[in-house]
Amino acid sequence: MTPTDVAFIRSLVHESAALVLEPGKEYLVESRLAPVARDAGYPSISHMVAALRGTPYGRTHHAIVQAMTTNETSWFRDRHPFDALVTTVVPELMARRAAERRLTIWSAACSTGQEPYSVAMLLLDTFPQLASWNLTILASDLAEDAVAQGRAGRYSQLEVNRGMPADMLVRHFQRDGAHWVVADGIRRMVRFGVVNLIGPWPEMASPDIVMLRNVMIYFDHATKQRLLGRIRERMRPDGYLFLGNAETTLNVDDGFVRIEPTRAGLYRLRSAIQGQGT
Ligand SMILES: C[S@@+](CC[C@H](N)C(=O)[O-])C[C@H]1O[C@@H](n2cnc3c(N)ncnc32)[C@H](O)[C@@H]1O
Numbered sequence: 001m002t003p004t005d006v007a008f009i010r011s012l013v014h015e016s017a018a019l020v021l022e023p024g025k026e027y028l029v030e031s032r033l034a035p036v037a038r039d040a041g042y043p044s045i046s047h048m049v050a051a052l053r054g055t056p057y058g059r060t061h062h063a064i065v066q067a068m069t070t071n072e073t074s075w076f077r078d079r080h081p082f083d084a085l086v087t088t089v090v091p092e093l094m095a096r097r098a099a100e101r102r103l104t105i106w107s108a109a110c111s112t113g114q115e116p117y118s119v120a121m122l123l124l125d126t127f128p129q130l131a132s133w134n135l136t137i138l139a140s141d142l143a144e145d146a147v148a149q150g151r152a153g154r155y156s157q158l159e160v161n162r163g164m165p166a167d168m169l170v171r172h173f174q175r176d177g178a179h180w181v182v183a184d185g186i187r188r189m190v191r192f193g194v195v196n197l198i199g200p201w202p203e204m205a206s207p208d209i210v211m212l213r214n215v216m217i218y219f220d221h222a223t224k225q226r227l228l229g230r231i232r233e234r235m236r237p238d239g240y241l242f243l244g245n246a247e248t249t250l251n252v253d254d255g256f257v258r259i260e261p262t263r264a265g266l267y268r269l270r271s272a273i274q275g276q277g278t
Pocket residue numbers: 016017018019069070071072073074077108109110111112115140141142143146195196197198212213214215218244
């Protein structure tokens with residue numbers, strides 16, 4: 001792979017998905033794209049890049065972008081956000097939405113589905129009264145393969161071992177050979193779709209909770225700013241935003257304020273906090 005091949009890949013993933021490929025990550029390009037080149041019938045990545053140059057965005061471009069995403073995830077990842085959901089966020093929202101009985105949660109970079117399913121299982125176990133609410137959990141990601149796995153709700157033993165408590169496994173999954181499949185009741189609570197965060201977003205009810213966790217780390221400053229601005233406009237004015245451990249709105253978007261518990265990566269709109277007189 002030549003430096004110009006890497007430059008081509010770098011600009012492709014940036015333009016299509018806002019992903020920033022840091023210098024020194026050439027080994028990542030090599031290991032992720034060798035199978036893509038092989039599947040597309042090219043003898044090497046360089047041959048693939050040469051064939052794609054100057055051609056309109058197509059299947060192979062898309063396969064490259066998908067392959068360059070990092071889909072690392074786990075059940076109840078980082079624990080604290082899920083504790084905050086149960087102790088403060090959802091009880092507060094249930095009190096404020098008691099009349100409309102509607103709650104919309106958007107897991108906006110859901111990877112293979114562990115995050116939105118963790119939310120669904122936790123809410124069903126903790127707040128059984130939500131069963132009679134209009135509760136929607138939207139789960140989206142750019143990576144089609146990841147979304148397809150989430151929609152199927154099918155996980156290997158290795159994947160299940162990453163954070164799924166044994167009692168919840170028994171309650172919310174069925175065994176299928178060497179795999180575990182999320183129970184229908186939970187699967188029905190989560191609606192999956194392919195959404196590129198830097199592209200157009202589908203019509204949806206304004207979310208009360210947005211989980212935008214561990215995806216902005218791959219974006220540059222301008223992309224983070226645009227994205228947080230769009231989230232601010234899209235979410236309910238008194239809603240909540242969760243970011244990943246290594247992410248913040250600080251020095252990116254002044255419209256958000258980090259709130260307690262700080263380890264949860266939890267934010268609200270400044271206007272909502274000021275509206276409460278705090
Ligand atoms: C590290 S995973 C995070 C998964 C989950 N939110 C968590 O915290 O465990 C990052 C996800 O962001 C997705 N992603 C990257 N760029 C994206 C974009 N432009 N639009 C939508 N999703 C994107 C990737 O496909 C990947 O599944």
